[in-house]
Amino acid sequence: ETGVTQSPTHLIKTRGQQVTLRCSSQSGHNTVSWYQQALGQGPQFIFQYYREEENGRGNFPPRFSGLQFPNYSSELNVNALELDDSALYLCASSSGTGFYEQYFGPGTRLTVT
């Protein structure tokens, strides 16, 4: 069974640029959730995708957007990057709607300069 994978591992971008982060869900899982974890804090829920549709969103502006593909992998896109977007971005996969048993990937560390 393949676990949750994310790419890239690290990324450095300049303020104002756009970034795309990728996540492959665990085998058999059809739901992907994305989280932002700032240094020294707990993760904050960005949004969830279930069967290619957005299924819930946290308190993040529209410049954070996502996609889920037919194979249930997912992308997180962030436009007009700000310095405060520097964080560890985690994706988690689960089966069905909701969050009952989520399995997290190792994360992508984004630094905005």
Add this chain to the structure above:
Amino acid sequence: GEDVEQSLFLSVREGDSSVINCTYTDSSSTYLYWYKQEPGAGLQLLTYIFSNMDMKQDQRLTVLLNKKDKHLSLRIADTQTGDSAIYFCADLLYGQNFVFGPGTRLSVLP
């Protein structure tokens, strides 16, 4: 909005029990979770408890839930150096919104 609070640091001696505490504010929780995060890694699901349960035991882990006081705890028996990590409690509200606490850094001293 929901607030999930945890003490930030805990030190214990190897072999002792660790108790990590968490409080939450919203009474519409459906499930409450404990996750472990080691340096440079993602989060590992340790255990979770349905909101109508008082206790759940899973090997060395015991979760206690006091709904009246909105208090959740995680007890780790016979704590080992490999248990050193950050522990997050998280609250699932209405099955739709997942709120994490700030994390408790557990240090296990030899």
